[in-house]
Amino acid sequence: QGQLVQSGGGSVEAGGSLRLSCSIRGTNWVGWCMAWFRQTPGKEREEIASIGGNGATNYEDSVKGRFTISQDNPKVTLYLQMNNLQAEDTGMYYCAGRAIADYCPGGSTAKYWGGGTQVTVSS
Numbered sequence: 001q002g003q004l005v006q007s008g009g010g011s012v013e014a015g016g017s018l019r020l021s022c023s024i025r026g027t028n029w030v031g032w033c034m035a036w037f038r039q040t041p042g043k044e045r046e047e048i049a050s051i052g053g054n055g056a057t058n059y060e061d062s063v064k065g066r067f068t069i070s071q072d073n074p075k076v077t078l079y080l081q082m083n084n085l086q087a088e089d090t091g092m093y094y095c096a097g098r099a100i101a102d103y104c105p106g107g108s109t110a111k112y113w114g115g116g117t118q119v120t121v122s123s
Contacts, residue, residue, distance in 0.1 A: 001026050001027065002024070002025070002026045002027040002029070002097055002111070002112045003024075003025045003026045003112070004022050004023070004024060004025070004078075004095050004096070004097060004112050004113065004114035004115075005022070005023040005025065005114065005115070006020065006021065006022050006023075006093075006094075006095055006114040006115055006116065006117045007020075007021045007022075007023070007117070008020040008021050008117060009093060009117035009118055009119050010118075010119070010120070011119075011120040011121075011122065012085055012119075012120075012121055012122075013121070013122055013123075014085060014086055014087060014121055014122065014123045015084055015085065016085050016121070017081070017082060017083045017084075017085065018082045018085065018119060019079060019080065019081050019082065020036070020079065020080040020082070020093055020095070020117060020119075021077055021078070021079055022034075022036075022077065022078040022079070022080075022095030022114050023076065023077055024075065024076050024077060024078060024097070025076075029075050029076075029097065030053070030074075030075060031053035031100050031101075031102070032053055032075075032097050032098070032099070032100055032101075033050060033051070033052050033053060033097075033098040033099050033100070033101040033103070033104035033105065034050065034051050034069075034071065034078050034095070034096065034097055034098065035047050035049065035050035035051070035069075035095070035096045035098055035104060035110070036048055036049045036050075036067075036069060036078075036080045036093060036094070036095055036096070037093070037094045037095075037096055037108065037110075038089075038091045038092070038093050038094075039091050039092045039094070039116075040088075040090065040091035041091070044108075045094065045108060046060065046108065047060065047096075047104075047108055048060040048062075048063050048067065049063065049067055049068075049069040049080060050069065050098070050104040051069050051070070051071060051078075051104070052101060052102050052103045052104050053100065053101055053102045053103075054102040054103070056102070056103055056104075057069055058104060062088070063082075063089075066082065066083050066084045066085075067080060067081065067082050067083070068080070068081040068083075078095050080093070080095075082119070085119075085121045086121060086123075087121050087122070087123040088121075089119060089121050090119060090120050090121050091118075091119060092116045092117070092118055092119075093116065093117050093118075093119055094113055094114050094115075094116045094117075095113075095114040096110035096112065096113050096114065097110060097111055097112035097113075098110045098111065099111065
């Protein structure tokens with residue numbers, strides 16, 4: 001049974017940086033599509049960054065050029081480096097193990113979810 005344990009997050013001023021981490025445990029994660037989701041007040045959870053089993057990355061338009069998703073080897077930790085944070089980035093962030101796939105599928109389903117971590121950006 002897989003488990004995702006998140007750390008990082010917190011409060012930062014606009015223009016600042018944070019790094020989120022997601023410890024990946026309990027199963028063989030090689031070949032998995034992993035992703036970061038964000039949920040802001042009044043909105044549904046949405047995927048903002050993903051990395052496929054082949055290492056291909058994809059970003060939601062609002063975070064392109066500012067956020068970077070990565071994994072260490074041997075794929076035991078997932079990261080989200082967030083630079084030039086803005087007030088609209090405020091929300092709960094979740095890591096997810098979506099599926100075994102070279103390229104992450106569309107949609108927002110996932111087999112495993114982290115517990116979430118709050119990011120607050122003050123302007």
